[in-house]
Amino acid sequence: MSDVSANASHEDLARLRGDLLRFATLQLRDHASAEDAVQEAMLAAMSKINEFRGQAQLSTWVFAILKNKIVDILRSRSRFRPAEGDVDELPADSFDGLFDERDRWSADDRPAFWGDPEATLVQQQFWIVLKLCLDRLPPATARVFMMREFLDLEPDEVAAELAISKSNCGVILHRARMALRVCLQTRWFDERGSRKC
Amino acid sequence: MLTCKETTELVSKEVDDSLTLKERLDMGLHIMMCSACRNYRSNIRFLRYVCKDAATPGRHIDETKG
Incomplete structure (x- = not known):
């Protein structure tokens, strides 16, 4: 059996927050939507936290979720513009x-x-x-x-x-x-x- | 002979789509002789590289501390 510490923890997730927020803010350009998107991605990750083996897997997954959220937001914004x-x-x-x-x-x-x-x-x-x-x-x-x-x-x-x-x-x-x-x-x-x- | 302006358009097309054989040869010839367009092409690759990096998790510390 590999060691227990290989599992991703809430601390790992918290550490990613800065990166996630930076990434989202860059694209959404407004802090409030970026915060919302990051929040949602983190909540989704938190509900599955025990399934991840370590930080790397967790961060790949949570970034993928965040990217999808950002695409959704950008898509919905584009509907309001010609x-x-x-x-x-x-x-x-x-x-x-x-x-x-x-x-x-x-x-x-x-x-x-x-x-x-x-x-x-x-x-x-x-x-x-x-x-x-x-x-x-x-x-x-x-x-x-x-x-x-x-x-x-x-x-x-x-x-x-x-x-x-x-x-x-x-x-x-x-x-x-x-x-x-x-x-x-x-x-x-x-x-x-x-x-x- | 392509102009520099046309070459910049092909540089983007190369990245997003694909070039026809003629376009590839024309661009290759232009870039061989024009260092500015050679740099332009490498700048665009540079730009793509850093964007890709920014989208890669865990490579950066929080910029707000900077």
């Missing part, structure tokens, strides 16, 4: 300034090399900047991006959830990435100067 309007949040010409008249990168806006993501990930400050950049995305654009990159849905699943076309979804994702890249470049990488290897 989907056709979403693509215009960041209009086609939003990024024209980055390119010259022949659609080549302008000298000042040429993307720089960002180095190894692992080295960036360990810097707590980076997460604050990422959140700031995500918060600056228009809401419907952020929703599409979150569903794709954080909730790990395929583009056609995102399109189906939000009742938009797949090509519309592709355009929104492209513009979200353009905007986030510029934001991270100016707010994080430029600020740090050439502190990369």
